[in-house]
Amino acid sequence: MDFNWHQFVLTYGLWGLGGASFVSATIIPLSSEAILIAGIASGLPFAPAFAVCSVGNCLACACNYGLGAVLRPTMLPRLTASRSGRKALAWMERWGLWSLLASWLPFVGDPLTVVAGTARVHILWFAVIVFALRILRYVAALYGAHIANIL
Secondary structure (H helix, E strand, O other): OOOOHHHHHHHHHHHHHHHHHHHHOOOOOOOHHHHHHHHHHOOOOHHHHHHHHHHHHHHHHHHHHHHHHHOHHHHHHHHHHOHHHHHHHHHHHHHHHHHHHHOOOOOOHHHHHHHHHHOOOOHHHHHHHHHHHHHHHHHHHHHHHHHOOOO
16 A cells, blocks of 8 residues: 555645654654655745754654653663664763764664663753754755755
8 A cells, every 4th residue: 555645745734744753753664854855845835844844853852862761770671681782782882972973874863862861871962963963864855855856
């Protein structure tokens, strides 16, 4: 079954764009960049669409961090029990704040924001690094769409 992004954006507008960008920053694999480009290409105004996607995605990253921090007592044993969890914690311990430079990457970035909360990375540095990278990712996607004459 094909999902019609164009119809979704036209029906739900900025609310749908914000919700989709929020959900895409969780472990659910969605492309908020594609959703943003589809929204603008469908006629949503550029600045509000960009702002709503940026805020939605950054709020979800903050929620991921919060989940990691609040669930630390239960998550830490689970992370240390799995190979990938140990690797994520080791990466965070080894590189510290610098590991957040990978937070914009697909598949890696969203779990990394949860691990950052579990590892108690300072929230201010987390917000500055992660939010800036998420917004820059939208800028790069929009620039690419403009170069490709999609927008």
